[in-house]
Structures are given as structure tokens and as C-alpha cells.
Amino acid sequence: MPKKKAVPQKNPRPFVYRNRTLHCDGADLTTLAGTYGTPLYVYSAQQIAQRFQLFEQAFAHEARPHTICYAVKANSSLAILCLLATAGAGFDIVSGG
Helix, strand or coil, rough: CCCCCCCCCCCCCCCCEECCCCEECCEEEEHHHHHHHCCCCCCCHHHHHHHHHHHHHHCCCCCCCCCCEHHHHHHHHHHHHHHHHHHEEEEEECCCE
């Protein structure tokens, strides 16, 4: 029985194990934890930007102007906010109450 060919993923997972060590976008998380200490929050900039673009593409087919907004209270990391702003996101900074 022939082996199945590996189909390259269009959107590879950002977090993967390589040699029993977890990586994010190619960065060794053990090394990052050793450098910056723990707890350490690591996000995939590629994944965030890609997901934003998926939303943008979905709404691009509409005839109406739109702005995709991120709820700042969900995560107020300046690096993530700058990434999203560069991609063209707006921001929701208001809480009811």
C-alpha cells in the first residue's frame, strides 16, 4: 500500500513541537522562558495578522465600508495592538458600566 503524501498546510500551526521542545513561529519557547522568565506570554504575530486578514477578506466582498475592531479589554498588550493597528484594525475601548 503506497504511503500518503504529506500535503503542505496552507496555514501551518504556529505552536509545534520540534525534538520534544515547544516552538512558536520557529522560536524555542524553552529558550525564551530561560531568557525572560516565567510566566511568559507568547503570541504568534503571523497567526494574529493572518486571522485579521481572513476577517478583512470576508468583509471585502461587501459593498459597505467596514472597520474590523479589536476589543482592547480582551488583551491590552501594546505589541499586539500595534500589530493590529498596522494591519488596519480599529479598537473598541469602551465598557458598559
